[in-house]
Amino acid sequence: MSSMTLDTLVQRTGRLLAIPRVVGEVLKLLSDPDSRQSAIAALLAHDPALVAIVLRLANSPAFAPARTVDSVERAIMLLGRDHLRRLVIAGAVTQASERLPMQNLLPLEVFWRHSAYCAVIARLLAELEAPDLAGTVFLGGLMHDLGQLILFSQAPEAAHLAFLRSLSEPDSISPQSAERAELGFDHAQLGGALAAHWGLPDVLCACLRFHHSPLDAPETFRLPVVLVHLANTGAHLAELDSRDWRDAPPVDPAVWAAVRMRPEALLESVEKAQHQVLAVEALRNPQLAG
Structure with missing residues (x-):
């Protein structure tokens, strides 16, 4: 450790x-x-x-x-x-x-593309489930993996060891469990702690801290966290241009029970997001807008 x-x-x-x-x-x-x-x-x-x-x-x-x-x-x-x-x-x-220092394990372009997909999909899901949360979950999706980016830039050896361990034992250990075994904490805990350190709103801290374990989030923030959690799964599918649930982190059936939407609604949001995400990526790189 x-x-x-x-x-x-x-x-x-x-x-x-x-x-x-x-x-x-x-x-x-x-x-x-x-x-x-x-x-x-x-x-x-x-x-x-x-x-x-x-x-x-x-x-x-x-x-x-x-x-x-x-x-x-x-x-x-x-x-x-x-x-x-x-x-x-x-x-x-x-x-x-x-x-952040340059590193090759998680290039900024890869990080922001996944983040942009998660942000757009979270907003689309919120429009179906709770329109007043659309702006909040967009920002939560955009920032949800900030802790992962920090780990790969500030603790690259430990982060890489955790990544390799989760790849070698995919059926028995999750990436977050591998991080906790290697570091004593995971990227979601780190992201939530950094957001709190910055004094960001509690709902954003919760979206970062619990995006892999939404049912553990405080009840007040559970719905926005669930939406970011689902959007993270959708973002993985969007990046692979896949609609096969096996290509993305699994969603606990209890999470679906916490919202009223059908799983098909997430797949539909993935489809829509693929037509919008370039504009969000242009947030970092204006040249992409052209």
């Missing part, structure tokens, strides 16, 4: 991926009903790269905007503060991930 602890890794990664102070200040203004839109826009303008990411995502077909969002103030007016808050968090985390 690795000598690295969860707290040690969270503290180290928290410093490496520190979210810019401007983000925290913007989130405070967005939570203040008396703050002015112009003040929020002026503060965000201190980070032009973040503004660009936020506006690209706001205009993504994944959100099906009715009208072009060409400024932060217009984003507040058209999307609302809650939606803009989620876009700012997504943009900040996307920026932060670029500061």
